[in-house]
Amino acid sequence: MSRLRRNLAPYLLVLPGGLWLLLFFAVPMITMLSLSLQQGDIVNGYAFTGHWQTYVDAIGNYRTQLFRSLLYGAIATIALIVLAFPVAYWIAFYGGRRKATYLFLLLLPFFVSFVLRTISWRQILTDEGPVLGPLKDIGLLGDSFHVLGTPFAVIAGLVYNFLPFMVLPVYVALERIDPRVIEAARDLYADPATAFRKVILPLALPGVFAGVLMTFVPASSDYVNSAVLGSSSTTMIGQVIQAQYLATADYPTASALSFVLMAVLLIGVFTYARALGTEDVMKVAAR
Amino acid sequence: MSDTPAIEFVGVHKEFQSHGETVHAVRTLDLAIGQGEFFSLLGPSGCGKTTTMRMIAGFEDPSAGTVFLDGKDVTGVAPNKRDVNMVFQSYALFPHMSVFQNVSFGLERRKVAKAEITRRVGEIIEIVSLTGMEKRAPREMSGGQQQRVALARALVNRPRALLLDEPLGALDLKLRQQMQVELKRIQREVGITFVYVTHDQGEALTMSDRIAVMQGGRIDQLGTPREIYEKPATRFVAGFIGTSNLLEGEVRSIDDGIATLSSAPGDCVLVPVPGSVAVGDKLEISVRPEKIELERGTEAPSDCSVVAGTVSEVVYHGTSTNYAVTTAAGPEFTVFDQNAANADDLAVRGDKVFLYWNAQHSYPIGV
Numbered sequence: 097m098s099r100l101r102r103n104l105a106p107y108l109l110v111l112p113g114g115l116w117l118l119l120f121f122a123v124p125m126i127t128m129l130s131l132s133l134q135q136g137d138i139v140n141g142y143a144f145t146g147h148w149q150t151y152v153d154a155i156g157n158y159r160t161q162l163f164r165s166l167l168y169g170a171i172a173t174i175a176l177i178v179l180a181f182p183v184a185y186w187i188a189f190y191g192g193r194r195k196a197t198y199l200f201l202l203l204l205p206f207f208v209s210f211v212l213r214t215i216s217w218r219q220i221l222t223d224e225g226p227v228l229g230p231l232k233d234i235g236l237l238g239d240s241f242h243v244l245g246t247p248f249a250v251i252a253g254l255v256y257n258f259l260p261f262m263v264l265p266v267y268v269a270l271e272r273i274d275p276r277v278i279e280a281a282r283d284l285y286a287d288p289a290t291a292f293r294k295v296i297l298p299l300a301l302p303g304v305f306a307g308v309l310m311t312f313v314p315a316s317s318d319y320v321n322s323a324v325l326g327s328s329s330t331t332m333i334g335q336v337i338q339a340q341y342l343a344t345a346d347y348p349t350a351s352a353l354s355f356v357l358m359a360v361l362l363i364g365v366f367t368y369a370r371a372l373g374t375e376d377v378m379k380v381a382a383r
Numbered sequence: 384m385s386d387t388p389a390i391e392f393v394g395v396h397k398e399f400q401s402h403g404e405t406v407h408a409v410r411t412l413d414l415a416i417g418q419g420e421f422f423s424l425l426g427p428s429g430c431g432k433t434t435t436m437r438m439i440a441g442f443e444d445p446s447a448g449t450v451f452l453d454g455k456d457v458t459g460v461a462p463n464k465r466d467v468n469m470v471f472q473s474y475a476l477f478p479h480m481s482v483f484q485n486v487s488f489g490l491e492r493r494k495v496a497k498a499e500i501t502r503r504v505g506e507i508i509e510i511v512s513l514t515g516m517e518k519r520a521p522r523e524m525s526g527g528q529q530q531r532v533a534l535a536r537a538l539v540n541r542p543r544a545l546l547l548d549e550p551l552g553a554l555d556l557k558l559r560q561q562m563q564v565e566l567k568r569i570q571r572e573v574g575i576t577f578v579y580v581t582h583d584q585g586e587a588l589t590m591s592d593r594i595a596v597m598q599g600g601r602i603d604q605l606g607t608p609r610e611i612y613e614k615p616a617t618r619f620v621a622g623f624i625g626t627s628n629l630l631e632g633e634v635r636s637i638d639d640g641i642a643t644l645s646s647a648p649g650d651c652v653l654v655p656v657p658g659s660v661a662v663g664d665k666l667e668i669s670v671r672p673e674k675i676e677l678e679r680g681t682e683a684p685s686d687c688s689v690v691a692g693t694v695s696e697v698v699y700h701g702t703s704t705n706y707a708v709t710t711a712a713g714p715e716f717t718v719f720d721q722n723a724a725n726a727d728d729l730a731v732r733g734d735k736v737f738l739y740w741n742a743q744h745s746y747p748i749g750v
């Protein structure tokens with residue numbers, strides 16, 4: 097009896113999670129896959145025809161937006177690393193007893209809804225807004241200068257909205273470094289820059305690695321930032337999918353695009369993980 | 384050159400601010416450690432040993448005073464510019480590097496040629512008996528092995544001085560003794576100055592040329608192991624190094640450099656004193672437990688110090704038997720009796736005994 101229970105226990109424990117996955121991940125995925133292979137329209141209904149051409153057409157029609165999304169996502173991720181690392185570094189090594197306070201301050205804006213925050217960015221960056229207005233008034237910027245609607249605005253929005261997702265994992269990695277290990281490097285004739293390059297950076301890389309995963313994927317598939325801060329020339333694939341679902345009601349194309357995006361991101365993430373698995377990252381850096 | 388101390392502290396003081404309080408980790412330290420000396424810092428936890436080391440390595444700057452290395456003022460000089468290496472209390476190995484990479488780190492920073500690095504690392508890894516483990520990561524090793532990597536990582540650079548903060552703490556007894564011999568041999572061969580921190584007095588006594596016994600950020604006594612053990616300068620040193628029987632008394636008479644102290648009736652406590660001690664002075668003396676003889680019932684020899692007492696505890700230790708004896712004089716005495724000739728115990732609990740020792744084995748503290 098107790099033996100049976102012991103053998104069953106792991107399966108019972110995994111049951112709630114497994115059911116959850118089945119219900120909210122596997123089922124929608126299958127529904128969507130089937131939807132992407134159907135044909136028809138919203139009025140007359142859709143029927144499954146196994147029409148793979150939808151994929152070919154979707155990629156053909158929207159490859160610009162797809163490519164743009166990946167590009168914006170990548171640029172935003174790189175900008176995030178550059179911005180987040182010093183912040184995380186400072187909190188981890190100079191935060192003293194106020195580390196928790198600083199982290200809280202960093203997260204404070206994110207208690208406000210994602211969409212509201214992005215809209216307030218729009219207010220800030222608008223042509224006669226609190227930033228550009230005065231600069232234009234004193235003649236530092238031309239009257240035609242604008243930020244909204246440019247790729248810069250969209251990428252800046254992405255960076256702003258995903259900042260904590262990069263800062264936190266990097267902070268955790270840095271925080272875990274034993275300060276004695278850094279001292280040991282200094283003791284063994286490494287100047288501060290070398291100690292950073294040879295010890296701090298490699299030990300922080302797992303955090304950066306996690307941060308990249310947590311920001312690149314949602315940033316590439318984001319549609320709020322380009323919708324609120326961008327223009328027709330900055331349309332990202334997330335927006336296209338949203339429009340296909342809600343405006344055009346072309347469900348097969350929307351589903352097909354979702355799958356393409358997912359596939360591209362998965363391939364990207366796996367390639368990245370393969371090429372820069374944390375273990376190997378550190379070995380390379382230690383050389 | 385050779386009479387310039389390898390390491391010198393002049394009026395060094397170090398304080399930390401912690402939760403609005405000032406912690407005096409090291410107080411007015413004056414200390415000179417000679418070239419090639421094996422110098423140990425000994426003292427209870429929190430007495431400032433690590434802080435002293437960190438000021439030599441350059442991780443802390445003194446709040447006041449000056450630190451010299453080879454006669455050069457190094458106050459404010461960065462750790463990487465000091466030709467000393469430290470073996471950390473917690474090893475502090477680079478977790479992302481293999482044993483080889485850990486050990487070669489210092490040589491690489493100094494731009495030593497590749498072939499030379501391979502040779503020297505191989506050599507030192509053999510000395511610390513880790514051959515074959517070069518490719519392992521620190522987390523794949525036992526505590527003792529990690530400690531030896533830490534040792535190798537510092538030794539391989541052949542610094543002018545090596546700072547060792549309890550380097551053998553995690554080793555088992557056998558390996559510990561082996562490493563003690565090894566360390567001593569390395570130190571003799573390469574002739575570098577060792578500053579050694581340990582909690583193990585036996586280790587300090589056997590390995591050191593000189594020992595500084597610290598307490599509360601100060602050096603209580605500085606001397607050779609023999610001086611520290613035989614002639615403790617303070618009550619604290621007498622109690623901290625080995626076991627001491629402490630007795631207090633007033634000098635009643637002095638005869639030929641031997642003072643007689645006031646004592647309980649029937650007892651007699653003698654102690655050799657310098658000329659500065661006069662009749663009427665209060666003295667505190669220390670007697671080591673292994674110098675005391677224990678005898679049941681009978682009268683003790685008259686030229687010895689004699690104290691009567693009752694055995695309150697008998698503890699068998701294998702090579703010796705330890706007796707605790709309560710005396711009329713006040714303190715409880717500890718007596719070690721070597722189990723050489725007598726396999727049976729000299730006395731049992733409750734026996735009335737005499738403790739006696741040669742007058743020369745009394746040592747007056749702090750005179």
Ligand SMILES: Nc1ncnc2c1ncn2[C@@H]1O[C@H](COP(=O)(O)OP(=O)(O)OP(=O)(O)O)[C@@H](O)[C@H]1O
Nearest residue numbers: 399400401406408427428429430431432433434435
């Ligand atoms: N960074 C610091 N901030 C505040 N107080 C400190 C700091 N470093 C050390 N101290 C204090 O200074 C005193 C001496 O510390 P130190 O580490 O030198 O002791 P130690 O003799 O090495 O002790 P142990 O044998 O336990 O290693 C202690 O009271 C300690 O609490």
Ligand SMILES: [Mg+2]
Nearest residue numbers: 432433472548
């Ligand atoms: Mg210490």
